[in-house]
Amino acid sequence: MKIEHFRTPLMLLGLAALGFAAAWPPTTAWAAEQTQTLIRDFMFAPLTVKAGTTVTWVNADDEPHTVVSDTGLFRSSGLDTNEKFSFTFDKPGTYHIHCSIHPRMIATVVVE
Amino acid sequence: MSDDKLLQSRRDALKCMAYGGAGTLFVLAGGVFTPVNLATAGEYGKDGTKPGKPLFVQISDTHIGFNKEANPDVDGSLTQTIALVNRMAEQPALIIHTGDITHLSKPAEFDHAQQLLSGLRTTELHTVPGEHDTTDPTVTEYFSRFGKASNNKGYYSFDHAGVHFIALINVLEFKAGGLGTLGPDQLAWVADDLKRRSSSTPIVVFAHMPLWTIYEPWGWGTGDADQLMSQLRRFGSVTVLNGHIHQIVQKVEGNMTFHTARSTSYPQPAPGDGSGPGPLKVAADLLPKMLGITSVSVQLHPRALTLADTALA
Numbered sequence: 001m002k003i004e005h006f007r008t009p010l011m012l013l014g015l016a017a018l019g020f021a022a023a024w025p026p027t028t029a030w031a032a033e034q035t036q037t038l039i040r041d042f043m044f045a046p047l048t049v050k051a052g053t054t055v056t057w058v059n060a061d062d063e064p065h066t067v068v069s070d071t072g073l074f075r076s077s078g079l080d081t082n083e084k085f086s087f088t089f090d091k092p093g094t095y096h097i098h099c100s101i102h103p104r105m106i107a108t109v110v111v112e
Numbered sequence: 113m114s115d116d117k118l119l120q121s122r123r124d125a126l127k128c129m130a131y132g133g134a135g136t137l138f139v140l141a142g143g144v145f146t147p148v149n150l151a152t153a154g155e156y157g158k159d160g161t162k163p164g165k166p167l168f169v170q171i172s173d174t175h176i177g178f179n180k181e182a183n184p185d186v187d188g189s190l191t192q193t194i195a196l197v198n199r200m201a202e203q204p205a206l207i208i209h210t211g212d213i214t215h216l217s218k219p220a221e222f223d224h225a226q227q228l229l230s231g232l233r234t235t236e237l238h239t240v241p242g243e244h245d246t247t248d249p250t251v252t253e254y255f256s257r258f259g260k261a262s263n264n265k266g267y268y269s270f271d272h273a274g275v276h277f278i279a280l281i282n283v284l285e286f287k288a289g290g291l292g293t294l295g296p297d298q299l300a301w302v303a304d305d306l307k308r309r310s311s312s313t314p315i316v317v318f319a320h321m322p323l324w325t326i327y328e329p330w331g332w333g334t335g336d337a338d339q340l341m342s343q344l345r346r347f348g349s350v351t352v353l354n355g356h357i358h359q360i361v362q363k364v365e366g367n368m369t370f371h372t373a374r375s376t377s378y379p380q381p382a383p384g385d386g387s388g389p390g391p392l393k394v395a396a397d398l399l400p401k402m403l404g405i406t407s408v409s410v411q412l413h414p415r416a417l418t419l420a421d422t423a424l425a
Contacts, residue, residue: 041387063389104289
């Protein structure tokens, strides 16, 4: 499954203004990192991210999914096609997630 | 039951599987289905018995709010379904909705579903939620509308025409990687509820997710259903009705008949076909043949329940 790393447009603008545009594609050395990941074919992608990363899940299926932490740390609403849910992982650790509509869908987010 | 008879009843049950399409009437007598073609169903009863009185109609998986390619008009499909029920010569005493009333548990979806369902001539509606009805963060949208019958627990029972109905909820307490769950509280409540019933009382149990394991990799089953079945086994006639899988699957085990209804919204793939149980896209002319309802009639002398599946086209 494809995992896309991206910067917000605002950050891109900042980069350009500072004349760092030539540095694209950027390295992963940003503190406030964002990661977007697709939920596709009834699967979450396993993720490894740095502490402080905001992970955004995007549902790419025709069927709704939810992103629910096994420990109850977070719980999305039902995400229709192309709808998103974000959570910022501040603390290092291993986080287990599942979809409450399809509980066979499980994955792990490792925060370093 | 002798081995020969057992084999015969298994054969009959398997034959039923092949009869899954529209227009087949399933006569349930002594826990064994006998398929009767609807075209000749009028002749049923030459031995002095009469076809049963319509007891209830099961509507399932209306998924109001769904708008994808598999069926861009789920409102229209439900409206057609309601018209089909309203056209029945004799109206059923009650309607059972086995969940996934809405697609995304949104207030507007629930409101719209209720508005559409109010078009039914039969006004007595009993519901259980599906997992699509409980995805709102606080899990309150379903219960604020349909929670009264169960005091917001999701499970309740009632009696009609000598039949005891038990409504169960198996879409909460989902554990990661698991099947549906009834939970110890609900199982204890069922035990208490059944204690007072004689074994000759026909029992109808309904819940959203199948109460037997149809396909574990897709979560099509209920993990602790065995504890429910052991309580039901002493009864002479048990009918277990579910939705969730948007297609007809049935099995007969002793006096217990298990049946899942079609959806009124969109079909789903056969177990294991594809990456998961998502909406199945089919040709437009095929769609109404894959949507529909289950109707159940009761015949009291001799006591028997009859199941019939009817497609929209």
